[in-house]
Amino acid sequence: MLCSGLSSTLLLGAAYFLLTSGFSRAQLSLPSNVTAISTGRVITFNVISVLQLSCGSGVMIVQSVLYRCADKEICSRLHDLDVIKKSCDLKEVCEINTNMVRTCDPSVCTYLDITFKCFPAIHSVTCEGSQAKLQCGEGQVIVVSWANFGRRDNTTCSDGRANSQLQNVNCSSPNSTEYVTNRCNWQNSCTVEAKSSVFGDPCVGTYKYLEVVYDCQESEATSSPPPTTVTEVHSVTCEGSQAKLQCGEGQVIVNPWTDYGRRDNTTCSDGRPDSQLQNVNCSSPNSTEYVTKSCNWQNSCTVEAKSSVFGDPCGDTYKYLEVVYDCQAGSSKTCPPGWTWFGGRCFIFNSSQKNWTDAESSCETLGGHLASFHNTAEYTFIRELTHTAAGSYKEAWVGGRKNETVWMWSDGSQFDFINWASGEPNNYGGGEDCMEINHGERDYVNDKKCNTNIPFVCVRDP
Ligand SMILES: *[C@@H]1O[C@H](CO)[C@@H](O)[C@H](O)[C@H]1NC(C)=O
Ligand SMILES: *[C@@H]1O[C@H](CO)[C@@H](O)[C@H](O)[C@H]1NC(C)=O
Ligand SMILES: *[C@@H]1O[C@H](CO)[C@@H](O)[C@H](O)[C@H]1NC(C)=O
Ligand SMILES: *[C@@H]1O[C@H](CO)[C@@H](O)[C@H](O)[C@H]1NC(C)=O
Ligand SMILES: *[C@@H]1O[C@H](CO)[C@@H](O)[C@H](O)[C@H]1NC(C)=O
Ligand SMILES: *[C@@H]1O[C@H](CO)[C@@H](O)[C@H](O)[C@H]1NC(C)=O
Ligand SMILES: *[C@@H]1O[C@H](CO)[C@@H](O)[C@H](O)[C@H]1NC(C)=O
Ligand SMILES: *[C@@H]1O[C@H](CO)[C@@H](O)[C@H](O)[C@H]1NC(C)=O
Ligand SMILES: *[C@@H]1O[C@H](CO)[C@@H](O)[C@H](O)[C@H]1NC(C)=O
Ligand SMILES: *[C@@H]1O[C@H](CO)[C@@H](O)[C@H](O)[C@H]1NC(C)=O
Ligand SMILES: [Ca+2]
Numbered sequence: 001m002l003c004s005g006l007s008s009t010l011l012l013g014a015a016y017f018l019l020t021s022g023f024s025r026a027q028l029s030l031p032s033n034v035t036a037i038s039t040g041r042v043i044t045f046n047v048i049s050v051l052q053l054s055c056g057s058g059v060m061i062v063q064s065v066l067y068r069c070a071d072k073e074i075c076s077r078l079h080d081l082d083v084i085k086k087s088c089d090l091k092e093v094c095e096i097n098t099n100m101v102r103t104c105d106p107s108v109c110t111y112l113d114i115t116f117k118c119f120p121a122i123h124s125v126t127c128e129g130s131q132a133k134l135q136c137g138e139g140q141v142i143v144v145s146w147a148n149f150g151r152r153d154n155t156t157c158s159d160g161r162a163n164s165q166l167q168n169v170n171c172s173s174p175n176s177t178e179y180v181t182n183r184c185n186w187q188n189s190c191t192v193e194a195k196s197s198v199f200g201d202p203c204v205g206t207y208k209y210l211e212v213v214y215d216c217q218e219s220e221a222t223s224s225p226p227p228t229t230v231t232e233v234h235s236v237t238c239e240g241s242q243a244k245l246q247c248g249e250g251q252v253i254v255n256p257w258t259d260y261g262r263r264d265n266t267t268c269s270d271g272r273p274d275s276q277l278q279n280v281n282c283s284s285p286n287s288t289e290y291v292t293k294s295c296n297w298q299n300s301c302t303v304e305a306k307s308s309v310f311g312d313p314c315g316d317t318y319k320y321l322e323v324v325y326d327c328q329a330g331s332s333k334t335c336p337p338g339w340t341w342f343g344g345r346c347f348i349f350n351s352s353q354k355n356w357t358d359a360e361s362s363c364e365t366l367g368g369h370l371a372s373f374h375n376t377a378e379y380t381f382i383r384e385l386t387h388t389a390a391g392s393y394k395e396a397w398v399g400g401r402k403n404e405t406v407w408m409w410s411d412g413s414q415f416d417f418i419n420w421a422s423g424e425p426n427n428y429g430g431g432e433d434c435m436e437i438n439h440g441e442r443d444y445v446n447d448k449k450c451n452t453n454i455p456f457v458c459v460r461d462p
Contacts, residue, residue: 038118039063051096055118059090059213062116084114087153087169090146090213092123095155121145121213126194127157128208135189136216142187146213147180149173149199150206157209164205171203179377180212182343187334188219190341198384231327237305238268239319245291246300247327252367253298256325258291260284260310261317268320275316282314289365291323297336297367297460335462342381346462347371349389349396351455356434359397359456360410368460370399372409374416379437379445382457386438390455393438397456400435402447407435411459420445 040060042053053060065081088094096114126132134142150172151157158166176199184190192198194210202208231251237243247253261283269277287310295301303309305321313319335346346368354362360370373379386394399410400417402425407415421439425432425447432447436454439446 039115040118041113041115051112051114052093053088053096053114053116054093055116056092057120058118059092059121059123060094060116060118061085061089062114064113064115066113088116090121090123090211121215124210124212124214125156126192126210126212128194128196128210130194132192132194132210132212133189134184134187134192134212134214138188139219140188140216141219142184142190142214143217144177144181144185144212144214147176147211149176149194149196149210150202150208152211157207161207165207168203168206171206171208173199173202175199175377176210179380182377183341183381184212184214186219187341193384193388195384197387198380233325233327235323235325236267237303237321237323239305239307239321241305243303243305243321243323244300245295245298245303245323245325249299251299251327253295253301254326254328256288256291256295256323258287258321258323260287260305260321261313261319263322267322268318272318276318279314279317282317282319284310284313286310287321293361293365295325296365336460339460340385341462343378344462346460347382347385348458349386349394349455350458351390351394353453354397354456355453356397356401356450356456360399363410363456363458363460366458366460368458369409369411370397371457371459372399372411372413374413376419379419383437383443386455386457393441393443395436395438395441395454397454398435398437399459400447401450402433417445420447 038055038058040053040055042051053062062081062085065084084096088096122134124132124134134144136142151166151169152172153169154166179199180192183192192210192212194208196208199210231248233245233247235243235245245253245256262277262280263283264280265277290310291303294303303321303323305319307319310321335341339346339348348366350359350362352362356370363369371382373382382398383393386396400407400415401410402408407417407425409415421442421444424445425435427447429449431449434448434450436446436448437457438444439448
C-alpha cells in the first residue's frame, strides 16, 4: 500500500500547508460582501495526532473536508466537515485533533484534505468574568461580523479549570452576535462583559468565553469636515413672537444661555412708548432652565417669547427673549461623555433618587427621556448598565407609564413590551402607574408607585 509504510512522526512533518491568493465569498457567519484574502489547504496522511490550520492575521472558514487516495476522492463526510467547522471557523489558528475525525476505511490508503479560506478580521477572546475590549485605530470604527459566548474547544480559557468545566465544546449563546453588534458597531472602541448575566447561560457548569470577530473600517466622519467646529448663535425675539433656534445639518444646540426680560432700551423698541422701555434691569430667573429643557441636543426647536411661559418679571415693560447657544456637530456615531452607546442610542444610569416625574424631567434636561427598550438585548444592556454604574442591579425607573389602562413609553416609541415579571403588573395597592426594572435587585420588571424615589436610566439620541 502506498502510504501505510510511513510512520506517524514522519507524517506530522508531511502535513503541508498551501496558501494561495484567491477571492471568493464566505459561506458562514461573515457578511456576504467580505472578501477572502487567501485560501489555505492542509493535506495529511493517515493517523497523525494534531493538525494545525492557520490564517496569519485573518480568520478562517473551512470549505471542505475530503479523504483522498492518489487524487481520487474516496469519500467526504459531512459530519466531519461540521465538526471541523465548529471548532475552526472564525479563528486565526486552529488545531484539529485527528481522532475527532475518522477515515472512511482505515485499511485503504487515505489522506485527509482540508481547504479553508481566510478573511480579514480581528478575533478577540475573553474568558468568562472578564471584560472584552474591542478597539480600532484613530478614525476607524468597529464592524462586528460574529460573536459567541460559550465554548467551542477544550483549550481556550482552560488554565486552572477542572476538566468537567471544559468538556462541553458545543455551547453557544444564540444572541451573542446581536448583542455585541448593538453595543459596539460604529464605535471606535467598546467594552463588553463576558458574563452569563449579559448573554444568558447556554451551558451551566461549563467555563465559557466570549469570542468576537470584527473588522475596523474607516469612519465616514473622517472624510467629512472636522466635527469639532462650534458656532455661537445669538437670537433675539420680541415678546409675543416665536423664537426658532436652528443649527446646521448634523449639528445640535448645546449650552443655551437665555434671558427673558429687558437689558437695554433699544432692543425691540420699535413703536413702543418710552414707558415700556425704561426698566432695563428685568429678567426672568428660570429662562435658561426652560430653554435648556426644550432645546439642548436638538437640531432645532421653537420657544414662545411670552410671559405665560417664563413668568412676568416686570409687568409694564415690553420684554424680549435672548438666547445665546452653540451649534456643535452631533455625530451620529458618538454619545456624549458619560453615556454609553447601544443599538444606535445613548444610555446613562443616574443614581440620584427621584420620583418618576422628576426622573423623566431630569432626562429631558439632558436631551432625552427615561429609557425605553424594545428587545431582550436592549433590556439586558440596560440592566448591565445599572450594574456597572452602581455595583449592583439597583432598582431604577425606566420610561414605562400607565395612562388610564394603557402603558406607554415616555419617549413616544411604540409600547411593545410584554415581559413583565410573573404576576406583574399587579397595581399592588393601587396607583402603580410607573415601570421599574431590577425590583429587589432581581431580573424583575415591576409596576410601582410613581412617587417612590429611586435612581433612573435615561436614553437619548447620539
Ligand atoms: C456589506 O453590506 C452591508 C449591507 O449591504 C453594508 O452595510 C456593509 O457596509 C458592507 N460591508 C462592506 C465591507 O462593504
Ligand atoms: C480535548 O479534546 C480532545 C479531543 O476532542 C481530547 O483528545 C483531549 O483529551 C481533550 N482534553 C481535555 C483536557 O479534555
Ligand atoms: C450541539 O448543540 C445543538 C443545539 O444545542 C444540537 O442541535 C447539536 O446536535 C449539537 N451538536 C453536537 C455535535 O453535539
Ligand atoms: C434571542 O433573541 C430572540 C429574538 O429576539 C428572543 O426571542 C430570545 O428570547 C433571545 N434569547 C436570549 C437567550 O436572549
Ligand atoms: C436709552 O438709555 C440711554 C442711556 O442709558 C439714554 O441716554 C437714552 O435717552 C435712552 N433712550 C430712550 C428712548 O429711552
Ligand atoms: C436689578 O434688579 C435686581 C433684583 O431685581 C437688584 O438686586 C439690582 O440691584 C438691580 N440693579 C440695578 C442696576 O438696578
Ligand atoms: C422658577 O423656579 C423656582 C424654583 O425652581 C420656582 O419656584 C418658580 O415657580 C419658577 N418660576 C417660574 C415662572 O417658572
Ligand atoms: C443626574 O440627575 C441629576 C438631577 O437631575 C442631575 O443634576 C445630574 O447632572 C444627573 N447626573 C448625570 C450624570 O447626568
Ligand atoms: C391619556 O388618557 C387620556 C384620557 O383617556 C387621553 O385624553 C390622553 O390623550 C392620553 N394621553 C396620551 C399621551 O395618549
Ligand atoms: C415628585 O417630587 C417633586 C419634588 O421633588 C414633587 O414636587 C412632585 O409632586 C412629585 N411628583 C409625584 C408624582 O410624586
Ligand atoms: Ca407591582
